Amino acid sequence: MKPVNIELAKSFGLNAEEYAKVLEIMGRTPSFTELGIFSVMWSEHCSYKSSRVWLKTLPTKAPWVIHGPGENAGVIDIGEGLAAIFKMESHNHPSFIEPYQGAATGVGGILRDVFTMGARPIANLNALRFGDPKLPVTKRVVDGVVRGIGGYGNCVGVPTVGGEVNFHPAYNGNPLVNAMTVGIAATDKIFLSAAAGIGNPVVYVGSKTGRDGIHGATMASTEFDANSAEKRPTVQVGDPFTEKLLIEACLELMQTDAIVAIQDMGAAGLTSSSVEMAGKGGVGIELTLDNVPQRETGMTAYEMMLSESQERMLLVLKPERSDMARAIIEKWDLDYAIIGKITDTGRIVITHKGVVEADIPLAPLSDEAPLYHRPIIETPKPARLRETHDPVGFEVALLKLIGCPDLASRRWIFDQYDSTVGGQTVKRPAQADAAIVRLEGTNRALAITTDCTPRYCAADAEAGGAQAVAEAWRNITATGAVPLAVTDNMNFGNPEKPEIMGQFAAAIKGMGAACLALDFPVVSGNVSLYNETEGKAILPTPAIGAVGVLADVSLATGIAIAPGQELVLIGETKGELGQSLWLREILGAEDGAPPEVNLLNERENGDFVRAQILSGAVKACHDLSDGGLAVALTEMALAGDTGIILHPAPPHLPAHAYWFGEDQARYVLAVTNPHDILTAAHAAGIPARHIGHTGGNSLTLAGSNSISLASLRDANEGFFPAWFA
Amino acid sequence: MLQTGILLFPGINRERDMAIAVEQSFGRAPKMIWHKETDLSGIDLVIIPGGFSFGDYLRCGAMAAQSPVMQAVKAHAARGGYVLGVCNGFQILTEAGLLPGALLRNAGLRFLSMDTMLRVERNDTIFTSHYQKGQVFRAPMAHGDGNYTADPATLDRLEGEGLVAFRYADGNRNGSARDIAGIYSENRRILGLMPHPEDLVDPLMGGIDGKPLFDSLAAA
Numbered sequence: 001m002k003p004v005n006i007e008l009a010k011s012f013g014l015n016a017e018e019y020a021k022v023l024e025i026m027g028r029t030p031s032f033t034e035l036g037i038f039s040v041m042w043s044e045h046c047s048y049k050s051s052r053v054w055l056k057t058l059p060t061k062a063p064w065v066i067h068g069p070g071e072n073a074g075v076i077d078i079g080e081g082l083a084a085i086f087k088m089e090s091h092n093h094p095s096f097i098e099p100y101q102g103a104a105t106g107v108g109g110i111l112r113d114v115f116t117m118g119a120r121p122i123a124n125l126n127a128l129r130f131g132d133p134k135l136p137v138t139k140r141v142v143d144g145v146v147r148g149i150g151g152y153g154n155c156v157g158v159p160t161v162g163g164e165v166n167f168h169p170a171y172n173g174n175p176l177v178n179a180m181t182v183g184i185a186a187t188d189k190i191f192l193s194a195a196a197g198i199g200n201p202v203v204y205v206g207s208k209t210g211r212d213g214i215h216g217a218t219m220a221s222t223e224f225d226a227n228s229a230e231k232r233p234t235v236q237v238g239d240p241f242t243e244k245l246l247i248e249a250c251l252e253l254m255q256t257d258a259i260v261a262i263q264d265m266g267a268a269g270l271t272s273s274s275v276e277m278a279g280k281g282g283v284g285i286e287l288t289l290d291n292v293p294q295r296e297t298g299m300t301a302y303e304m305m306l307s308e309s310q311e312r313m314l315l316v317l318k319p320e321r322s323d324m325a326r327a328i329i330e331k332w333d334l335d336y337a338i339i340g341k342i343t344d345t346g347r348i349v350i351t352h353k354g355v356v357e358a359d360i361p362l363a364p365l366s367d368e369a370p371l372y373h374r375p376i377i378e379t380p381k382p383a384r385l386r387e388t389h390d391p392v393g394f395e396v397a398l399l400k401l402i403g404c405p406d407l408a409s410r411r412w413i414f415d416q417y418d419s420t421v422g423g424q425t426v427k428r429p430a431q432a433d434a435a436i437v438r439l440e441g442t443n444r445a446l447a448i449t450t451d452c453t454p455r456y457c458a459a460d461a462e463a464g465g466a467q468a469v470a471e472a473w474r475n476i477t478a479t480g481a482v483p484l485a486v487t488d489n490m491n492f493g494n495p496e497k498p499e500i501m502g503q504f505a506a507a508i509k510g511m512g513a514a515c516l517a518l519d520f521p522v523v524s525g526n527v528s529l530y531n532e533t534e535g536k537a538i539l540p541t542p543a544i545g546a547v548g549v550l551a552d553v554s555l556a557t558g559i560a561i562a563p564g565q566e567l568v569l570i571g572e573t574k575g576e577l578g579q580s581l582w583l584r585e586i587l588g589a590e591d592g593a594p595p596e597v598n599l600l601n602e603r604e605n606g607d608f609v610r611a612q613i614l615s616g617a618v619k620a621c622h623d624l625s626d627g628g629l630a631v632a633l634t635e636m637a638l639a640g641d642t643g644i645i646l647h648p649a650p651p652h653l654p655a656h657a658y659w660f661g662e663d664q665a666r667y668v669l670a671v672t673n674p675h676d677i678l679t680a681a682h683a684a685g686i687p688a689r690h691i692g693h694t695g696g697n698s699l700t701l702a703g704s705n706s707i708s709l710a711s712l713r714d715a716n717e718g719f720f721p722a723w724f725a
Numbered sequence: 726m727l728q729t730g731i732l733l734f735p736g737i738n739r740e741r742d743m744a745i746a747v748e749q750s751f752g753r754a755p756k757m758i759w760h761k762e763t764d765l766s767g768i769d770l771v772i773i774p775g776g777f778s779f780g781d782y783l784r785c786g787a788m789a790a791q792s793p794v795m796q797a798v799k800a801h802a803a804r805g806g807y808v809l810g811v812c813n814g815f816q817i818l819t820e821a822g823l824l825p826g827a828l829l830r831n832a833g834l835r836f837l838s839m840d841t842m843l844r845v846e847r848n849d850t851i852f853t854s855h856y857q858k859g860q861v862f863r864a865p866m867a868h869g870d871g872n873y874t875a876d877p878a879t880l881d882r883l884e885g886e887g888l889v890a891f892r893y894a895d896g897n898r899n900g901s902a903r904d905i906a907g908i909y910s911e912n913r914r915i916l917g918l919m920p921h922p923e924d925l926v927d928p929l930m931g932g933i934d935g936k937p938l939f940d941s942l943a944a945a
Contacts, residue, residue: 154838154867155738155777155781156738239780241736241780241782244735416836416838418867419867420838420865420921421738422742423741423746423923424930553929
């Protein structure tokens, strides 16, 4: 074993200042294992040392929030004595190195964050960003990630009901895999991680520990270089079958009164789970590693403490319930081992083969963890886009847009995900703006979505952060559900670069403003920094996962239109083409300011639309986002296999700006009585416009050619199957 | 009314869906039976639901077929008892030798999750009495290994003796021989099929195309 000194500390990811702090806390040179523990606990991934000062500024409270950030996942009250427990988490770095296992274990990890709190997982979603589709590596990564998400989620029997995918060359070397799980628990049966009860046994449950994933959290805290593929051994390997057993075993054990505290072993494995449980409880913890179930021989204390082997949980139990707990765990063929006890020392003491391998005071390990106010340079706000000329016309532009990688049908992807297991999926992928999952045995449902528009964030991170939150809110609103809370997954480049920290700070500022204006608090989240390869950063990507509730599931509204309906556009259209997909796909430019996010308009327009849906007046509803009005209408037509006859664009706008502008706070409603909606909108001061009606089998623009649904469908469905043919 | 039991193997994940569908048609909940139990007395209809029993490691259904409860299922079948196996349940029945043939990896080598259309080959069995012969109904499918195969003589016999229960009617996505989606045992008291009628028994979930199968059983 190498000697412990500053060089070793640096190779573990600690800088000189941080190592000096370790020496000060310990009052001596730490052991090899102790240095390993400090380095993972103080890694960016575990300590949030660059992001914490900013995350603290986000709104996190509302009357329906039961537990905000700081627990394994956020918890909100959704009525009828039920809580929704949810979080989104990244697995970006592993997914580039080993796409299948990286994505699979990302799903496994976020599932554990949710069921460790007592929730049965009822839905998985994801938010994925990939590089240029023209590159062979992108195809390999997409294939592996999709197979990995499906391979894990399908096997554990949690439906994958939604998600989003973007492509951009900025993700060539750093794809993003953000996975979200939503679970349900009784509000009075929520389990936390704070250890308590001096002398209580510390119990290890789940898979055996191997040498996989050692220093995974540290890997996730550095940039990539040309040799990153050599880091494959730091990637974990998932076993969804064991995860399924772990879910059932934990939920069965949670029906008893045996558990004092419970925490999954995620990033930094046994180290972070034991340190966090004891630290939160203000107690000490003693571990005897000889008792840890091991699948390899000759493992050292360092290896066991830093392993990120998957499908493991750490529990503090009531001693008199230990035998009963063992019977339940062993019924599910899982390992059960008492590996330590809770103490009153305030220290973590780790013994292996009779030798004390680590003895660290817990309070300074967390309280004196590095906290950086990193320097910031704000990205200058881009000028508004100047007026554009349309070189191709409506039909060519629409066919090109709906077939481009960012807008093409995702069917090829979601057809590989089991979206119906559980029997409660009311709206499957692409049927509505948010997935709708009924709560079994009730008349209630959750609406769930993930959203972010990274190209907006790159141009103006503050507007982009606000837009991501607003779009998630809008997508939930468009189903008729009341948006309740969000989880955020902040994916950015190297925080030591002031430009990157500037993006981060601005995005948080925009998100915070939107969360406040929309009563949409952040209840959980995750930060992934250092998403750079050879010095090139990803687009700033603050992915938002959001949850809303529908009190009457029968009112859940999708995007599919039917013949004999009238179409009404809600919200103001100025024809904003800055950073639009039309601009990128037709003019080949990524220019201008992103569309303005007016949070007051968002709120008013959305509340109006939701009220109309809940009154039963709306047959279909779709929010407007990428590609604007024409793309949204095409998606509604294809979903309902019904044509549309459109009124011409209003004369005060260039036609292409009207059809493809990405102005925010807008919805298309399909109704049978447009007069009522227009009157109600007028009375409420909401911009509303009758734009056409449904019927036939083509998209017809007055004064222009009809485009058949068949050709629209071919264009929309073509990209992925052709790519993977 | 048939007394119904749903088998629980580690890794099974559609047992709730199945229990909901059964309860809706039968008016009472089925009994849930752990795979280590060996007594099926009092059970008329054994249902093996979908999922990934034992992680589908080794081969889909291979390990579950060796579970203690499967000895009891074989005895139940030998007595002329009713058995329904869906998806992983179908795979387990073929591995246990209660139905002929095998389910291979999908022809396209990808998991397939979408609605498919099934044609009812005959409606004079206890599983299909509430369908019309030749009726085409919708059912979600969700499997990686649904490619039904058997030797030509077995396939000829299945077709000749009217033991094909359902065929894919809207394209054969998984490569199954002769579009077969489900088959009966010789006495037509055991049915195995890949798609999931139990996931389409409620208008809220998009339809009730699967409900007649459970109504048929409830009326038996």
